[in-house]
Amino acid sequence: MARSKTYDKPSKTKSRTFTSLNSKKNTSFQMPVNYILCVICIGIAAWFSYKGYLETRVNTPYNIDKLVIKSGLDSPDRYWGTYRPGTYFGLKTRDPHSLVTGLMWYFPHLLQQNRNRLRHWCEQGDGLDRYSWLEHDGRTFGIQEIVDNSAILTTSFVKRPGGRYGGEWTVRINVSSQHHDRDGEEISLIFYTAIEDNTKGNIKASIGNDEQITGVKGSTKGLGSFDLRIIPIKGEVQEHSFLSAIAPGLNLLKETILHNFKLASQKGSKKRRIVLAGEQLPITPEGKRLDPNFIATQVTGKIPFEIEIAYESNSYTDKLDKLSGSNFDTLLEMHRSTFNTKFEQIFKLRSKGYSESDISFAKMALSNMIGSIGYFYGNAQVQSIYTKGPVPYWKAPLYTAVPSRSFFPRGFLWDEGFHGLLISSWDLEIELDIINHWFDLMNVEGWIPREMILGQEALAKVPQEFVTQVNTNANPPTFFLTLNFLIQHKHDEMLREHFEFLDKIYPRLQAWFNWFNTTQQGNLPSTYRWRGRDGITNRELNPKTLTSGLDDYPRASHPSEDERHIDLRCWIAFASNVMSQITEILHHSNKRYSETFDYLSDNQLLNQLHWSPSTQAYADYGLHTNKVKLERPSIPSHTPPQVQPEKVRVVLEDPILKYVDTSFGYVSLFPFILQIIEPTSSQLDKILDDLKNPNLLWTKFGLRSLAKTSPLYMKYNTEHDAPYWRGAIWMNLNYLTVRATHYYSKVDGPYQPKAKKIYNELRQNLIQNVIKQYNISGYIWENYGDNQGDGKGSHPFTGWTSLVVLLMAEIY
Numbered sequence: 001m002a003r004s005k006t007y008d009k010p011s012k013t014k015s016r017t018f019t020s021l022n023s024k025k026n027t028s029f030q031m032p033v034n035y036i037l038c039v040i041c042i043g044i045a046a047w048f049s050y051k052g053y054l055e056t057r058v059n060t061p062y063n064i065d066k067l068v069i070k071s072g073l074d075s076p077d078r079y080w081g082t083y084r085p086g087t088y089f090g091l092k093t094r095d096p097h098s099l100v101t102g103l104m105w106y107f108p109h110l111l112q113q114n115r116n117r118l119r120h121w122c123e124q125g126d127g128l129d130r131y132s133w134l135e136h137d138g139r140t141f142g143i144q145e146i147v148d149n150s151a152i153l154t155t156s157f158v159k160r161p162g163g164r165y166g167g168e169w170t171v172r173i174n175v176s177s178q179h180h181d182r183d184g185e186e187i188s189l190i191f192y193t194a195i196e197d198n199t200k201g202n203i204k205a206s207i208g209n210d211e212q213i214t215g216v217k218g219s220t221k222g223l224g225s226f227d228l229r230i231i232p233i234k235g236e237v238q239e240h241s242f243l244s245a246i247a248p249g250l251n252l253l254k255e256t257i258l259h260n261f262k263l264a265s266q267k268g269s270k271k272r273r274i275v276l277a278g279e280q281l282p283i284t285p286e287g288k289r290l291d292p293n294f295i296a297t298q299v300t301g302k303i304p305f306e307i308e309i310a311y312e313s314n315s316y317t318d319k320l321d322k323l324s325g326s327n328f329d330t331l332l333e334m335h336r337s338t339f340n341t342k343f344e345q346i347f348k349l350r351s352k353g354y355s356e357s358d359i360s361f362a363k364m365a366l367s368n369m370i371g372s373i374g375y376f377y378g379n380a381q382v383q384s385i386y387t388k389g390p391v392p393y394w395k396a397p398l399y400t401a402v403p404s405r406s407f408f409p410r411g412f413l414w415d416e417g418f419h420g421l422l423i424s425s426w427d428l429e430i431e432l433d434i435i436n437h438w439f440d441l442m443n444v445e446g447w448i449p450r451e452m453i454l455g456q457e458a459l460a461k462v463p464q465e466f467v468t469q470v471n472t473n474a475n476p477p478t479f480f481l482t483l484n485f486l487i488q489h490k491h492d493e494m495l496r497e498h499f500e501f502l503d504k505i506y507p508r509l510q511a512w513f514n515w516f517n518t519t520q521q522g523n524l525p526s527t528y529r530w531r532g533r534d535g536i537t538n539r540e541l542n543p544k545t546l547t548s549g550l551d552d553y554p555r556a557s558h559p560s561e562d563e564r565h566i567d568l569r570c571w572i573a574f575a576s577n578v579m580s581q582i583t584e585i586l587h588h589s590n591k592r593y594s595e596t597f598d599y600l601s602d603n604q605l606l607n608q609l610h611w612s613p614s615t616q617a618y619a620d621y622g623l624h625t626n627k628v629k630l631e632r633p634s635i636p637s638h639t640p641p642q643v644q645p646e647k648v649r650v651v652l653e654d655p656i657l658k659y660v661d662t663s664f665g666y667v668s669l670f671p672f673i674l675q676i677i678e679p680t681s682s683q684l685d686k687i688l689d690d691l692k693n694p695n696l697l698w699t700k701f702g703l704r705s706l707a708k709t710s711p712l713y714m715k716y717n718t719e720h721d722a723p724y725w726r727g728a729i730w731m732n733l734n735y736l737t738v739r740a741t742h743y744y745s746k747v748d749g750p751y752q753p754k755a756k757k758i759y760n761e762l763r764q765n766l767i768q769n770v771i772k773q774y775n776i777s778g779y780i781w782e783n784y785g786d787n788q789g790d791g792k793g794s795h796p797f798t799g800w801t802s803l804v805v806l807l808m809a810e811i812y
């Protein structure tokens with residue numbers, strides 16, 4: 001995945017040529033000097049304005065009519081939500097500047113040993129046993145289980161419509177312990193409310209008679225006036241304190257809490273405890289106390305223990321009862337039952353004979369995809385060859401799922417196309433909204449940046465040098481997968497109810513397609529090449545291709561303009577097919593997409609350009625040699641040992657133009673997985689045989705990314721850069737492979753039985769392993785080891801690995 005682990009240099013090649021100003025006509029006849037000067041001045045002025053025009057293209061929006069026309073309160077039932085996937089628990093609204101609420105917790109005796117034991121943002125380093133949404137419908141409720149060293153925190157919330165500001169909600173936080181083994185131990189829960197910098201409004205702590213905080217009152221432009229009450233409902237409360245302060249930013253809430261802890265004994269008790277410092281608001285020279293933007297309530301109790309937080313909108317005046325206690329239970333049960341019925345209707349796992357535990361697993365996987373949908377706002381940072389450095393993109397919102405709550409809590413372009421398959425199966429309206437948000441991020445060139453780091457919280461998770469997105473660089477256009485899926489599975493619904501969606505997005509799809517089709521062209525007709533590879537480095541064993549999404553998957557050893565990339569060609573062929581279908585649905589007479597698809601899917605031409613005669617497999621083509629290795633440069637004998645230079649690549653043989661034969665793996669499968677090869681072709685037969693070969697890709701746990709026989713199988717790319725797409729098993733491409741075997745087992749052709757057999761086995765292996773590893777580790781993982789099937793990389797990774805639900809349901 002293009003995880004910005006390495007900064008991508010702007011491509012040195014100009015992908016576009018501009019004509020016009022370069023050709024100034026010769027003036028042969030005599031002209032007055034001042035006339036000539038004037039012409040020169042105009043010329044210079046025109047040049048500068050043209051240069052200015054080039055500079056601003058990268059951050060000029062595609063067109064002024066946005067696709068997202070309903071935002072904020074226009075969708076009241078999705079106004080409030082768990083749109084902060086990077087925190088363990090928090091609610092906010094779908095507004096650029098929102099009231100933000102969230103949870104932190106700690107065990108007092110552990111915090112005294114280590115301040116890092118205060119939990120807030122999802123961090124792998126916290127080492128939680130597991131945490132996941134068990135149920136979440138993306139609209140009305142969610143139940144999450146967090147297990148921290150055998151203490152179980154259940155965070156559930158229910159929303160209820162009413163009033164003019166998106167209704168109200170109540171949260172329950174319930175702490176118990178797995179085998180009652182931590183019963184009696186103290187835990188401190190901190191629930192906070194904060195307002196972002198540019199939110200118009202205020203919050204203040206409500207203090208009861210006994211000087212205890214009872215909640216928060218406030219009023220903002222987006223919410224009107226509201227009350228938030230915090231009520232311990234079960235168990236012994238040991239301590240109750242609060243903080244009312246000014247936090248320097250949403251990215252520094254945890255620090256603000258840590259800064260305002262103190263040890264104190266409370267009324268009626270000698271024991272000194274960690275408490276929050278109360279009101280900590282600066283007073284101006286004029287004697288005015290500043291308003292807080294951050295109010296936190298701490299409740300310390302003994303496990304088992306439970307608190308309730310009720311958010312009430314004061315615009316909801318005619319209600320009959322409060323959403324708490326047994327009303328909460330009843331409403332929660334009602335939503336759960338709707339969820340469970342809908343889950344079975346869509347995925348039919350019970351009727352397929354899955355066990356209760358498998359079904360719970362699948363609900364959890366789906367719920368994490370849905371529960372990780374976030375709402376971000378801010379500006380990305382972009383760069384083109386015409387800008388002197390990074391420049392800000394326009395400020396924009398992004399409603400999107402995220403690959404991983406801990407490691408990648410932000411939007412990723414190519415991941416999102418895969419997420420769309422599962423999300424649209426569950427809730428089409430949510431998915432269309434997500435697609436609209438992404439396509440509103442398209443610039444005038446037709447480019448969409450591939451990683452979206454919007455807002456303080458998102459930015460705080462990414463080192464500055466990785467933030468900039470470069471406009472020559474692509475990323476697989478996987479939203480065409482989603483669109484294809486919608487056309488296949490929701491055809492009538494799309495025609496009936498979402499014709500307008502297709503109609504409105506169509507010009508942007510054309511621009512996007514055209515961007516790929518023009519900027520990523522190869523030297524020969526019908527060939528394509530990922531830009532953004534570093535052709536100068538001597539650090540990398542094989543220069544990465546982050547743009548392809550498959551980061552370190554080995555390509556030609558020496559990046560050059562003669563390269564042609566098989567996966568990119570197939571993506572564009574696939575995209576042209578989807579475009580041609582949408583063109584037809586919209587009754588446009590344009591035949592260009594179907595012609596392009598016919599051209600790019602012509603198997604004979606494909607085979608001429610990409611079928612390697614020597615290995616009988618599809619491959620990239622380029623300037624290549626296998627004879628490369630990493631070596632430490634020899635150093636003069638007097639060099640102190642601590643300044644060892646880093647290993648560099650040594651090339652032992654001149655590269656030549658040829659097929660990149662030695663990298664059999666996911667990339668070789670693209671004509672198959674994007675279903676471009678003919679069902680009758682002998683290439684299909686060969687690919688199916690190769691798929692089953694355990695020396696190449698086949699394992700009991702799914703298909704590994706790179707053949708065991710490849711010289712770069714499981715090789716480090718630099719001394720420090722561990723293999724990523726060089727052997728591990730990844731779900732997204734396995735899903736596409738299963739989908740393809742399903743397709744080739746259904747369409748007429750001589751290899752149907754072979755495809756069918758692989759379909760059954762591969763699907764089963766993947767499902768079994770992901771569930772088994774979840775059982776063992778408590779997590780769904782970014783990828784899986786090809787020897788033991790063990791979870792690897794970041795976790796929880798409930799982005800595309802959650803496609804396992806669609807495998808179980810056989811929805812492709």
Ligand SMILES: *[C@@H]1O[C@H](CO)[C@@H](O)[C@H](O)[C@H]1NC(C)=O
Pocket residue numbers: 154174175176234235304305306
């Ligand atoms: C917490 O929730 C669980 C599951 O809903 C329930 O069994 C348990 O009784 C609750 N604990 C407390 C302290 O209420």
Ligand SMILES: *[C@@H]1O[C@H](CO)[C@@H](O)[C@H](O)[C@H]1NC(C)=O
Pocket residue numbers: 514517518526576592593596
């Ligand atoms: C894509 O590019 C090729 C090569 O330039 C061109 O022939 C084709 O018409 C383009 N397709 C579309 C739909 O623009």
Ligand SMILES: *[C@@H]1O[C@H](CO)[C@@H](O)[C@H](O)[C@H]1NC(C)=O
Pocket residue numbers: 357768769771772775
């Ligand atoms: C996972 O655990 C459940 C419950 O213990 C068990 O029933 C199931 O067979 C396990 N599944 C796998 C694939 O290990």
